[in-house]
Amino acid sequence: QVQLQESGPGLVKPSQTLSLTCAVSGTSITSGGYYWNWIRQHPGKGLEWIGYILFSGSTIYNPSLKSRVTISLDTSKNHISLKLSSVTAADTAMYYCAKDLGAHVDTYGMDVWGQGTTVTVSS
């Protein structure tokens, strides 16, 4: 059974870089053929897709965040990382990692989600 667990600092200062990790268990992030997503949810608001990384390491980002986002794989730890630079208060949100349902298919939505980690941007 695939499980995801996000971790990272809960508080980040404005203009700094937010760094989060998603620990994956139950499957290898490179051999399962899955797509690994980051999504965020502002307090009391809806869901915003940040981007995803393929098992091959290729990435696709939301253009609204593209200049500030980096998603990468750490195969030694079976982790997925998210970095978001130059953060502002508008980046305060719950951040989730999530796995796409289908192997080698990215049109079926996300079936496994981490519990999420809350990030507050404040000085």
Next chain:
Amino acid sequence: DIQMTQAPSSVSASVGDRVTITCRASKDVANRLVWYQQKPGKVPKLLIYAASTLQSGVPSRFSGSGSGTDFTLTISSLQPEDFATYYCQQADSFPRTFGQGTKLEIK
């Protein structure tokens, strides 16, 4: 970006009622439409993918339909555990986008 618009934004209903939520895409997404359920303080749960395919373990009272730009999620007989917020998401093009959510409340 493809804009996803859900209606209504909120709805009140009673246990046993039939409820329908609609989702409209600003461009044709074929059947690449996903529905999620999110309860307060919880993680989104995948209900339906490919517009009408029920995810494993999801009760059969949930159903989805539609293609192109217009989609519906129907709950045939509401149960107490169904009161939540529902989101649609298009999986046709990038960036992936979600509807604003429909909050289903107890009447």
